[in-house]
Amino acid sequence: MTTPTPIRENDDIRAAVRARYAQIAAAFTPGAASGCCGAPDEAPAIAALYEVPDVATLPAEVTGLALGCGDPVALARLEPGQTVLDLGSGGGIDCFLAAKRVGPKGHVIGVDMTPQMLDKARAAAARLGATNVEFRLGEIEHLPVPDASVDVILSNCVINLSPDKPAVFREAFRVLKPGGRLSVSDILADRPLPDALRAQADAWASCVSGAIPVADYVAALEAAGFVDVRVERKSFDETPLPDMTECCGGEGATLPVFSARITARKPAW
Numbered sequence: 001m002t003t004p005t006p007i008r009e010n011d012d013i014r015a016a017v018r019a020r021y022a023q024i025a026a027a028f029t030p031g032a033a034s035g036c037c038g039a040p041d042e043a044p045a046i047a048a049l050y051e052v053p054d055v056a057t058l059p060a061e062v063t064g065l066a067l068g069c070g071d072p073v074a075l076a077r078l079e080p081g082q083t084v085l086d087l088g089s090g091g092g093i094d095c096f097l098a099a100k101r102v103g104p105k106g107h108v109i110g111v112d113m114t115p116q117m118l119d120k121a122r123a124a125a126a127r128l129g130a131t132n133v134e135f136r137l138g139e140i141e142h143l144p145v146p147d148a149s150v151d152v153i154l155s156n157c158v159i160n161l162s163p164d165k166p167a168v169f170r171e172a173f174r175v176l177k178p179g180g181r182l183s184v185s186d187i188l189a190d191r192p193l194p195d196a197l198r199a200q201a202d203a204w205a206s207c208v209s210g211a212i213p214v215a216d217y218v219a220a221l222e223a224a225g226f227v228d229v230r231v232e233r234k235s236f237d238e239t240p241l242p243d244m245t246e247c248c249g250g251e252g253a254t255l256p257v258f259s260a261r262i263t264a265r266k267p268a269w
């Protein structure tokens with residue numbers, strides 16, 4: 001068994017997360033199985049994860065690199081002409097689904113801090129001829145997006161990876177237009193995870209040890225200014241997500257972490 005890499009600072013977390021997703025993107029070949037945060041083989045099938053039927057129309061180079069834990073696009077009820085921002089867009093699956101819904105008068109921006117993921121997403125956009133989608137390099141704690149310019153924010157299994165979730169929610173609030181909405185799938189916890197686990201960079205990068213309790217997540221959203229915050233467990237919360245049974249020295253199967261849908265709104269005034 002390999003010795004877990006310890007975390008000393010937030011930068012250690014970001015480096016471990018970036019390294020994991022750079023490696024996944026670089027090693028990716030279309031047709032290979034993928035899933036929640038990069039767990040191979042056993043991850044929930046894409047059709048089980050996504051409620052929107054048109055996910056089946058996307059090419060394998062996009063669906064094979066889907067690393068989410070839910071379907072924030074179905075949750076978002078997007079409309080033509082909207083501007084949408086995806087936090088941690090990865091290979092771009094939710095951006096491409098959103099792009100179809102907002103249409104030619106709408107615009108979708110994906111932000112990701114891993115250049116190798118952006119390369120994959122941009123190549124897919126070019127091949128799909130998706131002209132209303134762009135991918136920007138950046139951290140979700142420091143969004144490269146102007147104030148009050150976005151109608152809906154999406155995110156799929158990313159915010160748990162951030163070492164500074166209050167900063168993510170402050171930035172999300174800043175870039176949303178008044179009345180704008182947040183529609184997120186993420187990994188949350190029933191109770192605080194053990195410090196020893198939270199200090200493991202690999203478990204953090206696998207979407208496990210960065211999960212925080214529901215009450216803390218809600219409090220951070222409300223502190224940023226969001227209202228109407230709702231958290232709903234996903235249906236497959238009865239059993240641990242497959243990669244969580246594998247990780248963390250076998251401890252993963254008993255961890256109180258689960259996939260959830262989160263919605264919130266920036267007040268209109």
Ligand SMILES: C[S@@+](CC[C@H](N)C(=O)[O-])C[C@H]1O[C@@H](n2cnc3c(N)ncnc32)[C@H](O)[C@@H]1O
Pocket residue numbers: 017018021036037038065066067068069087088089090091092093094111112113114117138139140141155156157158161162207
């Ligand atoms: C689990 S994958 C999810 C990708 C995509 N949302 C999906 O559903 O397929 C996490 C992605 O978030 C990106 N990411 C993680 N932390 C980030 C941060 N602090 N800022 C920007 N991107 C981040 C990673 O580079 C990776 O592409």
